[in-house]
Amino acid sequence: MRSVAGLLVGTVVGITGVGGGALMTPILVLMFGIAPQTAVGTDLLYASITKMFGVAVHHNHGTVDWGIVRRLAMGSLPAAAATLAWMHYGDAHQIKSGFIITAVAIALIITALGMLLKDWLHRVGRSLRVTDESYFKHLQPAATVAAGVLLGVLVTLTSIGAGALGTVMLVYLYPMRLNASKLVGTDLAHAIPLALIAGLGHLSLGNVDYGLLISLLLGSIPGVLIGSFISTRAPLTFIRYAIAIVLGAVAIKMFTV
Template identity: 25%
Template sequence: MIEIVMFVGLGAAMGTLGGLFGIGGGLVAIPTLGVLFGLDQQLAQGTALLMVLPNVLLALWRYNQRNRISLRNALMLIIPSFCLAWLTSLWAVRLDAHNMRLGFVVFLVILTLFNLIQMYWRKGDFSPELRHPQWLWLLGVGSGVTGGLFGVGGGVIATPILTGIFGASQVAAQGLALALATPSTAITLVTYAVHGHVDWQLGIPLAIGGLASISWGVRLAHSLPERLLRSLFCGFLVICAVVLALKV
């Protein structure tokens, strides 16, 4: 019983960070599960997905209540992302866990650099209509590959790309990113679960704690300046990469 309470509390902490950084908790949970609980990379990713999926569903439902998501644009992202996430996850569950962890560290470093560039990249005026929406499927492909391989990445990289390249407003980008992440997260979780890479006794309490706290993290995020928030996120990614690198 004490362990369950501890797991719920840990899930609440990760859910808060997930809401704060707009990442659903996955980038927080995977390093934590690998370092604190000694899970191999695939098991850490699969268990984190069990926590992330309900968080993303809740965030998508609440977001769509306030800001309607364009179904056409969402489908252009969702269809290729879903297919690529499924195919890539089938490959990911068969990879060597050590190499997977090394690849995840590299992914965190690239993600950090990407966000740092976004901090100083001057963006143009935003418009209700996306620029070059016919190329959204390419973003769906890239997001599906990273989501299927690492269990995270689709929604994390989609928002800055949608604002910086496609000219979406921040709220429109966040809604599309959530819509993009939901189906690919679900199919990736199913794949990992079928191959035994989910710790249900650990993941379910984490999910409960995350659901209880993610909304508070979102409110906290809206109270902070955007540059400070992005700086904190980059610092967090660097810490995760360094800690995981020491475990490789």
């Protein structure tokens, strides 16, 4: 069953770039009864390995904007490292599971709202880009780094946000530069180092289940390859709305755990 869950989530990630942590962490907690801190840590390493295979496909098709990846990483990687340092030296990794569940639920709601508003944000970004091009382009680098900082903190704490919120931020910041395929490929490429650093940090805190990790990878690796190949043909808007609705329902369920 765990490998099947990995296959399904991996396929969604490959198609949309969305859904890794946002789907897998709640599945591990609600369906398999995994401790929240272990679910977060294991999911981060699972996501970093799974997305490597998806990025390889996107890179071969030229659908990764490495300049944007670098800008995001300039903010996200130091933020992830700082968050891990706080967790380690402040003993924050020993916080109660209830707090983690609440944090995950809040992250899911933010993610769902972001996915539902994605088209509107894209229109707003496109309008600003057209009406005041020089000012918008002047702010792009700093705004992208700031977006990376937010993602770095959120992903390290909850394993959620690298895909779903990342794509929402990118459609606003780069409404003309990224088409649908490049949006997915670029977001996946940035998520790898972020999830890897955060996952290794959780590994050092003892928040990773190796057996669970292997089971998930057995399903997710073929899933993400399948999803990446069909990403240009999939009805992305429909899938995004469906995922957003599911995430909202899961968030409500997690508030009652």
